[in-house]
Amino acid sequence: MDQCTFEGLVNEVTGWWSQDVPDWIRFMDSDRLRYLDNVSEKRKWLRKAKVENLRKAIQERVDAIVEAWEIEDDLLINVLMATFPEDLKAYKNKLTSAQRQMALHLQTVQRILSSASAFRLEQ
Numbered sequence: 001m002d003q004c005t006f007e008g009l010v011n012e013v014t015g016w017w018s019q020d021v022p023d024w025i026r027f028m029d030s031d032r033l034r035y036l037d038n039v040s041e042k043r044k045w046l047r048k049a050k051v052e053n054l055r056k057a058i059q060e061r062v063d064a065i066v067e068a069w070e071i072e073d074d075l076l077i078n079v080l081m082a083t084f085p086e087d088l089k090a091y092k093n094k095l096t097s098a099q100r101q102m103a104l105h106l107q108t109v110q111r112i113l114s115s116a117s118a119f120r121l122e123q
Contacts, residue, residue: 009033
């Protein structure tokens, strides 16, 4: 599967409103997966697309925090920082061990940014 087709699959996964549908139905519904030769190939590419979709969702939240930090909007920083752990909890069951480790690092960064924000307010 080429990069363009994979990106299309990731976008398709993003558009799926229900995650309760079995993968075999996704294999038949997806224009990009339907024509792959065997089920193991379909499963491999669907798994990769789901992981990439999750990575993008978390990255969007991190980017929003960084953007708020750059424009020095303390209220927005506080709101985003307060909701970020809740966002991670929503994805908790879908994260691999490496992604969970990254989430712990991000929470550490969150505490550092909160401290820096409080320090900036004191000055």
